[in-house]
Structures are given as structure tokens and as C-alpha cells.
Amino acid sequence: MAQSTPINNRTVVLVVEDEPLQRMMAVDLVLDAGFDVVEAWSADEAVTILESRTDIRIVFTDVDMPGSMDGLKLAASIRDRWPPIELIVTSGHIRMNDVDLPARSVFFPKPYDTEKVTAQLNLMAAN
Amino acid sequence: MPGLLSLQRDVLRQPETNVTNPPDLDQIRRLELLEAYDILNTPPEPEFDDIVLVASEVCGTPVSLVSLVEANRQWFKASVGFEPCETPIEQSVCAHSLASPDLLIIPDLTLDPRTAQNTLVTEPPHIRFYAGAPLIGPDGVAIGTLCVIDTKPRPQGLTPSQQKVLAALSRQVIALLEHRRTSHRKDELFRRQKGMAANFRATVNKTIAAQEAGRIGTFEIDIVTDVIAASAEFCRIFDVPAVPTYPAKTFQDMVVPSDRGLHSTDRNRSDGSASMNVEYRIRTASHGVRWISRHAVLEQDETGRPVKMIGTVQDITDAKRTVLRTQALLDLGDRLRDLDDITDMALVASDLMGKAFDATRAGFGLVDKAAETLTIQSEWHSVEADALALKHHFRSYGSYIEDLKRGEPVVLSDVKADPRTSGTANALLALGIRSFVNLPVLDHGRFNLLVYVHHDHVYDWTDEEVAFIRSFGDRVQMAMAKLQAETEQATLNREIGHRLKNTFAMIQAIATQTLRPVTERGHVQNFEKRLFALSKAHDILIHDQGNASIRNIVESLDETLAMPGRIDLDGPDVVLGPRGALSMGLVMHELGTNAMKYGALSQPDGIITIRWVIDESGPEPQLTFFWQESGGPLPKPPERKGFGSKLIQMGLIGTGGVVTSYEAPGFSVEMSASLQQLQQAN
DSSP states (O other), rough: OOOOOOOSSSEEEEEEEHHHHHHHHHHHHHHHHHHEEEEEHHHHHHHHHHHOOOOOOEEEESSSSSSSSSSHHHHHHHHHHHHTOEEEEESSSSSOOOOOOOOOEEESSOOHHHHHHHHHHHHHHHH | TTTTOOOHHHHHTSOOOOOOOOOOOHHHHHHHHHHTTTOOTTTHHHHHHHHHHHHHHHHOOSSSEEEEEEEEEEEEEEESOOOOSSSEEOSSGGGTTTTOSOOOEESSSTTTTTTTTOOHSTTOOOOOEEEEEEEOOHHHHHHHHEEEEEEOOOOOEEEHHHHHHHHHHHHHHHHHHHHHHHHHHHHHHHHHHHHHHHHHHHHHHHHHHHHHOOOOOOEETTTTEEEEEEOHHHHHHHSOOSSSSHHHHHTTTOOGHHHTTSSSOOOHHHHTTTTTTEEEEEEEESSEEEEEEEEEEEEOOSOOOEEEEEEEEEEHHHHHHHHHHHHHHHHHHHHHTTTOOOOHHHHHHHHHHHHHHSSSSSEEEEEEETTEEEEEEEEEEEESSOOOOSEGGGGOOOOOHHHHHTTTTTEOOOOSSSTTGGHHHHHHHHOSEEEEEEEEEEETTHHHHEEEEESSSSSOOOOOHHHHHHHHHHHHHHHHHHHHHHHHHHHHHHHHHHHHHHHHHHHHHHHHHHHTSSSSSSHHHHHHHHHHHHHHHHHHHHHTTTTTTTHHHHHHHHHTOOOOSSSEEEEOEEEOHHHHHHHHHHHHHHHHHHHHHGGGSTTTTTTEEEEEEESSSSSEEEEEEEEEEESSSSOOSSSSSHHHHHHHHHHHSSSOEEEEEEOOTOOOEEEEEHHHHHHHHO
């Protein structure tokens, strides 16, 4: 899992997505928006990364992933353990209003409008 | 003039080819009307005979006929001077007069090309003159003619008054036929009514016979002493030892609490307010709840004070329960329809069933066949009985689980007497169960639901009662299965929706990666946004279970554009089929994109007005959709037709019907398509 190493104080975004093609697209989206990116292929790996570094400002995660937790549990856990981190959640589930998303998180149904996700990243990074 | 034209059949059967066939449709209508009149091959009737008699007298012809033209023959309902009752169609002159509402007059048949070769003309009886008035039914269908015929030519034809009479008589024939048809209908109705009345009488007679067989008890209450003198039959009905007198209270106390007030009491007897004819239920010692019908009169003393109440009682339980069961089945259908919870359904059914039987308990239980246990799902019980515990082992109560496992009903009139339960009867009696019905309700051959009814007394279940319980079980099972199927369908829809969205996400990812080297990013973005629009349309479809409304699709565009207050939309609620919804979703996206780039939405004040209407004036309903932009820059037609323009030109469902305009105040488009095509399922 190649990871870009942050070389300056640019915003770092953690992309969590188990599907490789979709992860590639998300990573490109983050890079094209001018941020640094870290990738994880599962929620468990994301937690390991979050535990090992402190520079991650935004987590952009899928919901349906293998492993001991899915993206929703990951989001809840991040809100609990790393409250300052901003959350963007995406899923192929049609409606997420049945499910409680943690506070200060934004949901985009798949397939997402890359322009809108980019705008959301910029908004979160600016705050 | 009988005998003048007495011809032999073999002569009449000679073929003739000179007759032109009327158009098929007329023929079909004619045959239909003839059938409706039910007149062909009927015996002569004086009303019709009189008409031909008058026609021949007035016209001075030896022959007159009421001729009805069938497919292959003409048949005579009435005739004078002509013996055969029919001729082949080839010999029919009347057939020629059907086409026109006017009289057909042929002064010399040998000179007319239509009839010169007719064998009735060329051979005996050598007819020469013909005048026929078509018989035209109320709908304008001609079924034959009233005609007059002579064997001598008549160059002068008929006089005007003869013509008038012939036409009038032809209308009279139709009037007779119509009258005949109406009275036949009446006869038919009358016959049916008579049949129904006979059935009804038979039922009543049977009921009366049953009542006569069910014996009637008599009583006399002394209002002063409140002592009742009861007949032996009265005592049998109330299930008490037959002794000549009882305190009236003995019987008043037997009335079930909810029916108290219907029967008579010492108070309402003495003030004379007791109802004289009532139905109420009593709880008997060994026959459970019984329905009683009581008729009575009050006897008064010389001051008008009631002193005696004299009357009859009858056990009407069977008749009453039959009615209650029917009502319960009807109520069940009504109430199940409104429920969407399995426990509620079973509860409603238990309640209706228990009350219809005046049972001790009625309910549904889930069966674990391997463990041989019953878990009570829903239960109704009488006020006197306790609810059953939640879980039971069948074997604790006898061996009848064997029958249930084979799918057979268990109908026990007395648990003490039946070999399957006699050994364990005390366990059942402890629960207040003296007789019961257990019916396995099978779902695709699987036994996991049980319907039961208990009585605390010996009870002989009739086949009808068992069928009633089964029908309750089946209905509840069907309602449950339907509910389950709907739940499964909803889950399946969600799952399909989820997969579809992930597929769209994959396509998006592949395209993004594949098109990464493309330097014209606009094209890539266009692709992505179209994919996005298609995905949104699918969302709406899946969310609305395959039926998306126009409003939802337009509102979704509004939401995607995220420019609140810029779109004014209105139109009737129209649900689209999947194809219509997807196609419309894509078109909306293109219109919206264009408006953002070049049209009303490219300026801060521009707005879009969207309307849709259904036009039902044509042969099939059309949906017309209007899109009008205003407040934007002056519109101009696109320089080249891209994919977006092509999509818009294809219209709502790919069938065109699109009118675009680039005039002030802004771009507008009107799209029409067949509503049926927009709504069809595929």
C-alpha cells in the first residue's frame, strides 16, 4: 500500500475504501483538490493509521467494508477518539437517513459528484 | 290465395347466382339482431299473419310475406299465397331491398337484371311483380322485408297510398318484434325470480322445520313472588334439573354479563318495562354458552299492574352461531386488510373466532415440529378463563401431536373420552379445556402454525365449525405470507439498488481512471454528470418501488442544481414507468446543464418555469412537458449538435415530439409523449 508522505503542512486526507478502483478514484480526487492523501483498505487499517500519526484532518470513508468494523462504526469511533477530524461518508446504500451518522459528518451517495466532494473537502480544510 | 304458388322444395333449391351479397358487417349485424329477436323457426303468430293479410288486400296482390333474411336462406314468419316457409338466399328478391331504407319496387322482374335469372321468375310460379318494405330495427339494421308479390307485371307499381301502408305495416312488424323481445326478457326475469323465490321458500321451510324440531320451553313468572314455573323443556334448555318451580333469579344469574339488561329482571318486570322479545346468552353448567330467544307477554291485574310474565324460550345457538361465523369471516377480511403486523393479524383473528364460538379460548401458536412445542402467538380468552402460558409441550397433553404432524386436524369433543387425551385429561382440564380443535395451518406443506379453539365443556364440533376454523387459519396464514413476501420484496429492492449504485460507482471509477489522460476535462465531467443523473433517476425508481413521479424527477434536478428558488415547477401527479423515469432523468439533466452554462441559471436572476399537463382530447392521453427559461442572456441556437442536444431532441421517451425555441424571454422547449408509453412497466 503505497502512501504519499506529507512533505509540508498541507491538509492530509485519509481515504478508506476497500474497492481498489474506487479507492484510486478517491485518491486522485483528493490529490487533484490539492491535498495530501493517505490510503487505507479497511476500517481496521484506518484506525491503525490514525493511531500512528496525528496530521490527518479529514477522513473520507466508504461504509461497506470487510473487517471487524464498517465505515459507520469507523466514523463513530473517530468522532469519539479523534473529535477534531472531519468526516465524509459515502455508500451505495440509497438512503442513509435510517442510520445515524456522527455529528459533523457529510454523506454522499455513490456514485458521487466529484465536484461536490471536492467542494466539501475544500470547505472542511478551510475551517 | 293458397295454392297459387305451391312449389316443390326441389324446384326452390335450384341455384341462382345473380344475387350480390351485402357487405359482411351488415350481414353480421342483421344476424345478431335476428338472434336477439329469437324469431326464426317459430310457429305462426296471428299478429304477423294479420299484417301480411292486410298488405296483400291493400296492395291487391295474391302474395305477401314477412321475409327474414338469414345468411343462406330467407325465412317467412308470415305468408299469404305462398306455401314454402323458406327459400334459399339465391331466390331471395328481398335480399336486394335490405341495402336501402326505401321501398324496393320492381314492376317487371323479367326486365330487372337483378331478378331476370331468378328461378322463381324463370320457372313456376313465374313471379313478375315485387314491392318490399325493409324491416329496419331501432339501430337501423334491416333484417328482412314485408313484401307483396304478383304473377303479373305491374308497370304502374304501387299507388302512393299503397306504398305508405306497406311502409307503415313494415314498421308494425318491427314494433311487434321489439315487443316480443321485451316480453321475453320479462318472462326470463320472471322465471328467474320464481326460481329464487322457490329457493327462498325452501330455505324458510327448512328453517321452520328445524325450529319445530327444536323444542320450545314455556314459563310463567309470578311477578309478586318472583317465582318461575318452568316447563321440563325450559329446564332442559337452561340445563337445570326439571322441577316445577325455581326462584326467577336462578335463571337471571345465568345470563352472561355482557347481555345483562336484555333479559327481564324483577324490577323491569314489575314496572312493565321489560322487553318482551329478546335474544341473550346464558352460561349453562355443562353446555357452555347458549343463545336463547325469549318471547313473553305481561298479564296485568284490574288496576293495570303487571302480575305475571308468561312466555316461551328457545335455544337458538346453532342458528345464531352460523350468522355470527359468517359475520366474523367478513369482518376478518376487512380487518386484515388494514393490518401490517403479524401479531396484530393473529390477535384480530383470535378475537373474532373466540367471540363467534363463545369459546373459552381461541388463538394461534407457532409450532416447533422437532421439539414438539407450541409457542402461543396471539390469543383471545373469555373473561372466565386465564390466558395460556407462553410455551407448551404437546406430549404433556396427549398423543395428538402425531395427527398434527401428519397435517390432520384434531377435533375432540371430550378430552376425558378421547383415547388420545384421556390419560392426560387432567392436564387439559387444569387449563379449563374440556373440548378443543387444533388445526395445523400448512404453508407450502410446512407445518409451523396452529390455530386452536377451546371450550370448557363437552362440545360436539360440526364439520361446518371445523371448516370455519380452518378458513380463519388459512386467511391469517395467507395474510402473513403476503406480508412476508412484501417485506422480502422491499429487502430485495434495497439490495438491488445497493448493487446498482455500486456498479455505477465502479463505472465512474473505471471511466475516471481510463479518461485521466484526456486533456479536455469538460468531456470527462459531462460523462460523469450524465452517469450521475442516470444514477439519481434510479434512486427515485428504487425508492418508489419502480414508479417515480415526474415531480420527484424534477425536484431531484432542483436538488442537484442546488440553486434554491430558481425553479418554479407545477403539474399533476403522474407516475412514470422505469423507462420513462430514466429517460426523463437524463433529459432533465441536459436541460439543467444547458441552463447553467448558457441559459437562465447562468445569470443571478434567471429562473426556469416547468409545467406538465395531461391532454386527454386525442385518441390516447399525451403528456406535455414545458420548460421555459427567463431572465438569462438572449438565447441562441447551439452552433453544433452535441450529445446533449441530441438527447433533448429525442424527447421524453426517445420518440421525439420536441419543439424548441430560442426566442425571448429565453430558451424554451415543449415535449410531448404518449402517457401510456411513459408509464408502461418496461
